[in-house]
Amino acid sequence: MPLYKIKKTNIDKKGLGLYAAQNIKKGTKIINYIGKIITKKQTEQSQKYDNAKPIYLFNLNNRYDLDGDYSFNTARLINHSCSNNCEYDGKGLKLWVTAIRDIKKGEELTCDYGFSYDEDYKQFPCNCGSKNCCGYIVRAESRWRINKKFSLGYQKNIRINK
Numbered sequence: 001m002p003l004y005k006i007k008k009t010n011i012d013k014k015g016l017g018l019y020a021a022q023n024i025k026k027g028t029k030i031i032n033y034i035g036k037i038i039t040k041k042q043t044e045q046s047q048k049y050d051n052a053k054p055i056y057l058f059n060l061n062n063r064y065d066l067d068g069d070y071s072f073n074t075a076r077l078i079n080h081s082c083s084n085n086c087e088y089d090g091k092g093l094k095l096w097v098t099a100i101r102d103i104k105k106g107e108e109l110t111c112d113y114g115f116s117y118d119e120d121y122k123q124f125p126c127n128c129g130s131k132n133c134c135g136y137i138v139r140a141e142s143r144w145r146i147n148k149k150f151s152l153g154y155q156k157n158i159r160i161n162k
């Protein structure tokens with residue numbers, strides 16, 4: 001029995017998402033994230049990977065990236081949430097999506113897209129609806145820049161780093 005099914009998402013009203021088709025235990029590999037492996041040089045030279053567009057590009061190592069922007073990559077349908085229940089995980093040139101907590105049947109599977117904070121962040125509003133939502137798709141470590149309610153965690157990090 002598959003672990004997930006494709007359904008209309010609650011996060012993006014126009015789009016699709018992946019939902020748990022059964023209860024999933026923390027640590028379970030749910031789906032492989034597949035695509036084309038390309039060299040960094042190809043990434044740099046192609047217009048497709050312009051930072052201003054939402055892209056499905058993963059850094060695999062210092063030579064290769066993985067472009068998941070293909071219809072055969074079902075995992076690209078996973079939406080971003082500020083309270084994600086999954087994360088992208090990888091080894092070598094393989095990527096997959098792992099549950100980071102127990103997930104109940106019927107819950108939408110979500111990841112942290114990990115977009116960095118820059119002047120373009122307002123292009124990617126977040127509608128995840130979670131209590132932690134900062135309003136934009138920005139990686140957890142950068143959300144304090146947008147909303148002060150995240151600043152406590154940041155200050156803690158500063159102290160640890162000193």
Ligand SMILES: [Zn+2]
Nearest residue numbers: 082126128133
């Ligand atoms: Zn959000």
